[in-house]
Amino acid sequence: MSFDLRFTKGHGTGNDFVLFADPEGGTELTPTQIAAVCDRHFGVGADGFIRAVRSTKLAAGASIVAEAPDAVWFMDYWNADGSASEMCGNGVRVFTRFLLDQGLVELAPGGSIAIGTRAGVRRVSRSEHGFEVDMGAWRLDGAEPLVRAKGLPVARPGLGIDVGNPHVVVALADDDELAGLDLGYLPILDPAPSAGANVEFVVPAEPLVEAGVGRIRMRVHERGSGETLSCGTGAVASALAVRHWAGAGAPNDWRVQVPGGIVGVRMFDGADGEHVALSGPAELVFDGVLALA
Numbered sequence: 001m002s003f004d005l006r007f008t009k010g011h012g013t014g015n016d017f018v019l020f021a022d023p024e025g026g027t028e029l030t031p032t033q034i035a036a037v038c039d040r041h042f043g044v045g046a047d048g049f050i051r052a053v054r055s056t057k058l059a060a061g062a063s064i065v066a067e068a069p070d071a072v073w074f075m076d077y078w079n080a081d082g083s084a085s086e087m088c089g090n091g092v093r094v095f096t097r098f099l100l101d102q103g104l105v106e107l108a109p110g111g112s113i114a115i116g117t118r119a120g121v122r123r124v125s126r127s128e129h130g131f132e133v134d135m136g137a138w139r140l141d142g143a144e145p146l147v148r149a150k151g152l153p154v155a156r157p158g159l160g161i162d163v164g165n166p167h168v169v170v171a172l173a174d175d176d177e178l179a180g181l182d183l184g185y186l187p188i189l190d191p192a193p194s195a196g197a198n199v200e201f202v203v204p205a206e207p208l209v210e211a212g213v214g215r216i217r218m219r220v221h222e223r224g225s226g227e228t229l230s231c232g233t234g235a236v237a238s239a240l241a242v243r244h245w246a247g248a249g250a251p252n253d254w255r256v257q258v259p260g261g262i263v264g265v266r267m268f269d270g271a272d273g274e275h276v277a278l279s280g281p282a283e284l285v286f287d288g289v290l291a292l293a
């Protein structure tokens, strides 16, 4: 059956998405259709695909509504290759901008809205240059795989971090090493995590900490999407990893420079342990209609 997909294109620091509203949940695209929409040559082109659906209309939304009855909208997130992911940090900001633009939610000054995701409820508020998302609790997942990447002469140790979705963070020596990576090729992890991982490569700025704020540069190879200009959950995982390596006295405020811009990461005490928040811009670029077969 063919149909017209009314979509909006948006991005957060160059991490781009096709978004569409399916309030009643009647229009679930197949992974093949999602990959076709995200194709940069034959489709709209995007790193990810996001469907806005009422939480009550999805099986995955039942636990969301039980946890937060105000989480009316669910971010149904898919990677460019048509695989589903639990969470997208840049995506959830752009999703919030999209819901506001569509008149589906209101966000009062100083208030927040709750969004359902496969990783649980995320609260989004306005920040100085866009939105801030409470990404919830995080954990070292215990993995320390060796990472091989094209452009790196030898394998490097990675640190596994779960921020709702899986990440492996690798420290590099300097900007030359970071620039020399060819992330068009999939980094090889040994041992390989069963569900795959997003892989971030990080370099400390000089000095690492300025005016109490930690500063790092990052590039990423995203699971299911390849190299992207930014990854919000990846920036969060990278700041957490560098703070972990830096040890006692390292700051809880970080700026992460990615190829598409800068995002902020802030660690703070939550009711259920330490939380981490991500802030950054969220832009909507154009609307369109795509005939889907």
Ligand SMILES: N[C@@H](CCC[C@H](N)C(=O)O)C(=O)O
Binding pocket: 015, 048, 079, 084, 085, 086, 087, 088, 089, 090, 091, 165, 166, 198, 222, 223, 224, 225, 228, 230, 231, 232, 233, 234
């Ligand atoms: N770009 C996103 C992460 C998207 C999902 C990721 N590729 C995965 O498979 O977990 C972000 O901004 O966090």
